[in-house]
Amino acid sequence: MDTIFAQATAQGRAGVCVVRISGPQAFDIAEKIAFPLPEVRQAAVRPIIGQDGGVIDSALVLTFKGPSSFTGEDVVELHLHGSIAVVRAVLALLSTFPDTRLAEPGEFTRRAMENGKLDLTQVEGLGDLIEAETEAQRKQALRVLSGHLGQRVDAWREKLIRAAALLEVTIDFADEDVPVDVSPEVRGLLRDVNDDLLKEIAGTHTAERIRTGFEVAIIGRPNAGKSTLLNALAGRDAAITSAVAGTTRDVIEVRMDLGGLPVTLLDTAGLRDGADEVEAIGIERALKRAADADLRIFLVEDDEDLPVAALPEDIRMRPKADLRDSAEGAISGTTGQGVSQLISTVQAILGARSLTAGLATHERHRVALQKAADGLSVSMSVLDHGPDQYDIASEELRHSIRALEALVGRIDVENLLDVIFSSFCLGK
Numbered sequence: 001m002d003t004i005f006a007q008a009t010a011q012g013r014a015g016v017c018v019v020r021i022s023g024p025q026a027f028d029i030a031e032k033i034a035f036p037l038p039e040v041r042q043a044a045v046r047p048i049i050g051q052d053g054g055v056i057d058s059a060l061v062l063t064f065k066g067p068s069s070f071t072g073e074d075v076v077e078l079h080l081h082g083s084i085a086v087v088r089a090v091l092a093l094l095s096t097f098p099d100t101r102l103a104e105p106g107e108f109t110r111r112a113m114e115n116g117k118l119d120l121t122q123v124e125g126l127g128d129l130i131e132a133e134t135e136a137q138r139k140q141a142l143r144v145l146s147g148h149l150g151q152r153v154d155a156w157r158e159k160l161i162r163a164a165a166l167l168e169v170t171i172d173f174a175d176e177d178v179p180v181d182v183s184p185e186v187r188g189l190l191r192d193v194n195d196d197l198l199k200e201i202a203g204t205h206t207a208e209r210i211r212t213g214f215e216v217a218i219i220g221r222p223n224a225g226k227s228t229l230l231n232a233l234a235g236r237d238a239a240i241t242s243a244v245a246g247t248t249r250d251v252i253e254v255r256m257d258l259g260g261l262p263v264t265l266l267d268t269a270g271l272r273d274g275a276d277e278v279e280a281i282g283i284e285r286a287l288k289r290a291a292d293a294d295l296r297i298f299l300v301e302d303d304e305d306l307p308v309a310a311l312p313e314d315i316r317m318r319p320k321a322d323l324r325d326s327a328e329g330a331i332s333g334t335t336g337q338g339v340s341q342l343i344s345t346v347q348a349i350l351g352a353r354s355l356t357a358g359l360a361t362h363e364r365h366r367v368a369l370q371k372a373a374d375g376l377s378v379s380m381s382v383l384d385h386g387p388d389q390y391d392i393a394s395e396e397l398r399h400s401i402r403a404l405e406a407l408v409g410r411i412d413v414e415n416l417l418d419v420i421f422s423s424f425c426l427g428k
Contacts, residue, residue: 004103005094014082019090021076029097030076040065050093057086071108072115106424119150120409128211135260140210149359150408156193157404160397163189167394170387190380197373203358204366211361213262214350217290220299224319228333230267251289259347313349368407375400
């Protein structure tokens with residue numbers, strides 16, 4: 001296996017830059033350019049010596065002996081001064097050693113998975129942690145990276161293997177008297193796992209929303225103050241405001257951090273009849289996005305019909321509080337009246353939803369969990385037909401077990417790995 005290297009910190013000028021080396025020759029290479037190497041898991045400042053014998057830089061050098069390293073291989077980190085010239089010179093120096101090459105995106109993490117340091121869900125958790133922009137995203141990604149989902153999957157898998165083994169024993173001794181009826185224990189194991197799977201599946205939508213962002217749509221008729229409210233919430237002029245009806249003709253999106261939760265605010269086209277062709281397209285899109293949003297804020301009068309069916313937690317407010325004699329239940333993006341209360345309400349609603357989030361954070365996770373649950377459902381149904389159908393129940397259990405194994409990356413994920421790791425930055 002080649003020894004790989006890459007810059008592990010962001011490109012460009014910085015105070016410090018980390019270059020990581022991993023593989024069978026990591027220590028030998030580091031010994032030649034930063035002699036003498038510090039003891040394993042200790043740090044020391046060493047000059048980095050180029051091919052001509054000159055000093056390229058003075059670096060803090062750390063060594064990690066495999067398998068007690070991030071990748072599970074021998075790893076050396078060079079903490080250099082963050083000069084572009086220094087980094088370029090060190091990378092060029094490392095490329096001169098045989099069987100040593102620049103790492104591909106995500107290759108350090110891929111080696112960590114292949115060496116049993118991470119499962120596939122932890123890899124995805126690491127990717128989400130790198131991309132995290134809000135506190136809720138950070139916490140959720142860290143839970144997945146810590147291996148909690150993989151541990152739950154292992155526990156479910158063990159129970160299913162136990163259930164399948166019990167059924168196999170009954171099948172093997174079908175022509176003999178089996179002293180114990182295994183069906184009660186099998187049903188108990190399947191019921192426990194099935195209940196857990198259904199709970200986890202129910203929490204996948206919220207968990208994925210924390211990862212990608214909740215969508216909150218502002219809905220109302222033209223000139224109801226939707227764009228002005230969006231600008232007030234965003235704290236900037238994200239949308240054009242005008243007294244001319246139909247100014248907003250497409251869905252305008254503004255991404256925000258509300259109380260640690262990622263939220264995308266949607267300013268939709270004003271809903272009205274008699275719009276021109278272009279505005280009509282915007283209205284159609286507005287209705288679609290509003291229906292799909294996680295939460296809707298309606299800016300409507302008390303006697304006005306809602307253009308989209310409201311859900312129990314949706315918010316209804318009267319627009320343009322600054323132009324009313326009574327501002328009760330009204331809001332104004334112009335003066336800011338009611339805006340802070342609206343923000344608090346949105347935070348409370350989405351915060352309560354986030355408490356129901358599970359550990360499964362990707363659509364891939366949900367699909368695998370659903371496949372496992374479907375297999376269990378069939379198995380439990382078949383068990384009711386007696387021992388003659390146990391072979392079918394056992395096969396369905398194997399389908400469930402394979403779905404869980406694919407979830408953590410043990411089988412059938414080679415094509416998926418290239419997609420996942422291609423999204424990682426170089427050096428990770």
